[in-house]
Amino acid sequence: MSVSLGEILAHPALTAAEPVVHPLGTDTSAQPVRWVHSSEVLDIAPLLRGGELLLCGGITLATATPARRGDYVRELAQRGIAALAIETGGVLPEVPADMLETAAEYGLPVVELRKVVPFVGVMQAINSILVSESAGHLHQADAATRAMAAELAHGASLDKILGVLAGITGSAVRLVSPWGVDLGSALPEGLDAAEREAAYDAGTDSGGTADGGTGHGSGTAGDGGGAGDAAGTLAGTDGAGADAATGTPDTEAPSAPNEPTGTAMSVDIPVRGVLMGRLEVLVPHGADTALAQVAGERAVDILGLALLQHTPPGLHAQAGAELMRAVLTSAPEWRLEQLAPGAGFPLDSPLVVAAVHAASPQEMRGAIEAFLGAGRIPSAAYLDDAELVVMAGLPCAETARVRRELLASLQALEGNHDAVISVGPLVDGVADAAWSLAEARRALDVRQVRRRNASPRRRPPAHGLVVLDADDAAVESLALTGLAASAREAFVSHQLRAVLQHDAQRQSQLMETLQVWLDSGCNTAQSARELHLERQSMHHRLQRIFDLCGGDPRGTGRLAALHLAVRMAGLP
Numbered sequence: 001m002s003v004s005l006g007e008i009l010a011h012p013a014l015t016a017a018e019p020v021v022h023p024l025g026t027d028t029s030a031q032p033v034r035w036v037h038s039s040e041v042l043d044i045a046p047l048l049r050g051g052e053l054l055l056c057g058g059i060t061l062a063t064a065t066p067a068r069r070g071d072y073v074r075e076l077a078q079r080g081i082a083a084l085a086i087e088t089g090g091v092l093p094e095v096p097a098d099m100l101e102t103a104a105e106y107g108l109p110v111v112e113l114r115k116v117v118p119f120v121g122v123m124q125a126i127n128s129i130l131v132s133e134s135a136g137h138l139h140q141a142d143a144a145t146r147a148m149a150a151e152l153a154h155g156a157s158l159d160k161i162l163g164v165l166a167g168i169t170g171s172a173v174r175l176v177s178p179w180g181v182d183l184g185s186a187l188p189e190g191l192d193a194a195e196r197e198a199a200y201d202a203g204t205d206s207g208g209t210a211d212g213g214t215g216h217g218s219g220t221a222g223d224g225g226g227a228g229d230a231a232g233t234l235a236g237t238d239g240a241g242a243d244a245a246t247g248t249p250d251t252e253a254p255s256a257p258n259e260p261t262g263t264a265m266s267v268d269i270p271v272r273g274v275l276m277g278r279l280e281v282l283v284p285h286g287a288d289t290a291l292a293q294v295a296g297e298r299a300v301d302i303l304g305l306a307l308l309q310h311t312p313p314g315l316h317a318q319a320g321a322e323l324m325r326a327v328l329t330s331a332p333e334w335r336l337e338q339l340a341p342g343a344g345f346p347l348d349s350p351l352v353v354a355a356v357h358a359a360s361p362q363e364m365r366g367a368i369e370a371f372l373g374a375g376r377i378p379s380a381a382y383l384d385d386a387e388l389v390v391m392a393g394l395p396c397a398e399t400a401r402v403r404r405e406l407l408a409s410l411q412a413l414e415g416n417h418d419a420v421i422s423v424g425p426l427v428d429g430v431a432d433a434a435w436s437l438a439e440a441r442r443a444l445d446v447r448q449v450r451r452r453n454a455s456p457r458r459r460p461p462a463h464g465l466v467v468l469d470a471d472d473a474a475v476e477s478l479a480l481t482g483l484a485a486s487a488r489e490a491f492v493s494h495q496l497r498a499v500l501q502h503d504a505q506r507q508s509q510l511m512e513t514l515q516v517w518l519d520s521g522c523n524t525a526q527s528a529r530e531l532h533l534e535r536q537s538m539h540h541r542l543q544r545i546f547d548l549c550g551g552d553p554r555g556t557g558r559l560a561a562l563h564l565a566v567r568m569a570g571l572p
Contacts, residue, residue, distance in 0.1 A: 017113035050080035058092035077106035085111035141295040144168040158184030324382030353436040356388035358419030443470040495565035498548035
């Protein structure tokens with residue numbers, strides 16, 4: 001069985017900390033924990049997979065603003081961690097009330113550790129138990145995979161292959177196409193008639209999850225159609241709680257009579273880079289959710305082979321996936337030109353490549369492909385780890401205008417998406433697609449740098465749909481690829497040393513003021529509005545900057561040098 005949060009908090013390694021769970025009355029026995037991790041970094045959420053108990057000493061939280069603490073809790077909850085444990089006392093006398101309110105809003109348990117305990121000792125003690133538990137799950141999941149492979153080798157139907165998985169996990173399993181069409185299903189033995197009917201009815205209104213709890217997992221497609229770290233998404237039967245891309249169980253809520261009860265999860269089944277189906281599992285109350293998740297993830301290869309036998313992907317889809325793999329591996333030009341026509345890309349067709357980082361990559365892929373298909377735009381997509389890569393062909397006439405319209409249309413995509421889409425520069429043909437992708441990825445890196453360096457009031461939101469134009473980061477890209485880090489640092493220091501020292505010594509914001517002013521084309525009024533300053537205050541800041549930089553740079557060659565230095569500041 002899975003190790004619950006309650007069992008972990010009852011372990012001697014943590015009872016010494018006198019833990020108190022907020023909100024009071026939280027059912028810790030229903031919250032499984034996959035791993036225990038410790039970090040003081042407030043931007044840790046993207047590095048977590050979900051299901052962790054995160055230990056935090058509270059040092060950085062004590063000095064963080066309420067808005068940053070709220071973002072921290074929100075990002076962790078949306079990532080799907082099991083709980084956040086915060087050590088109080090000293091610099092952080094108690095868990096801030098605003099954090100508890102945000103955590104309660106997002107359904108994230110917060111554990112207050114009222115005594116100091118060595119986090120290293122806690123992690124060693126608890127993770128050793130979790131490793132042992134995980135080894136048992138892997139052994140059972142591998143047994144299920146071998147049995148499924150044997151059934152496949154004997155030509156069994158999808159229902160019979162799925163029956164093996166249902167028997168091992170004690171869960172209702174269902175395989176559906178990317179469009180929600182049933183391909184096969186199976187139920188474990190021992191269910192009465194009412195339970196069997198409820199399991200068959202589960203999620204028919206929303207792609208297999210129960211009553212609003214839509215889930216989409218993501219698997220890393222390889223050349224053989226396998227998946228690495230294919231974290232299935234889990235959603236409670238009420239559709240609330242865990243984020244749709246975390247792979248962690250949601251809090252189970254009471255369900256109405258005759259509705260399926262338990263935890264629903266889904267795992268994508270890619271074949272040669274093409275999404276062929278989705279495995280949906282409904283784990284009943286009392287069954288081992290962690291075993292079901294591991295077994296579902298381990299079954300991806302076998303189910304991919306089974307789908308390949310029963311419903312092989314079309315030639316166009318295969319050609320598109322093969323072309324995208326060639327782009328990702330920087331294949332020779334002749335190979336790209338060989339594959340392009342089969343995927344619908346003329347050799348002389350202008351195109352762009354976009355890199356997409358999304359909370360739910362497969363859901364984002366469907367939205368983008370639907371939009372491009374509706375506009376009759378030739379396209380190919382490939383999911384590589386957590387990154388979605390999309391290539392779109394553009395017409396030979398008025399290409400720049402069409403690219404601008406494409407950017408605007410992507411920003412207006414229908415749906416509530418949590419993703420960053422970075423559209424690479426326009427290139428003349430498929431031979432340069434890898435360069436367009438590289439520039440798109442660099443724009444994503446530059447966005448992270450800008451967000452990290454921005455003041456709290458100007459920092460862009462951490463969630464929602466963001467569309468980046470890689471051309472806007474062309475200066476930073478040139479600096480990253482054409483100048484050594486030491487050369488960039490020396491240039492920035494020469495141009496901006498006095499401003500940087502002033503900010504460091506007096507906690508001022510002259511650097512940000514200079515950047516906004518330069519980016520606005522030296523428009524003082526516009527800069528004052530963006531910085532929420534009175535015009536007189538803006539003029540005062542600018543005069544101080546000019547004094548530090550050797551005078552007003554307008555009308556001199558120093559203006560371009562200052563702008564370049566500001567753009568390069570903070571680059572890794």
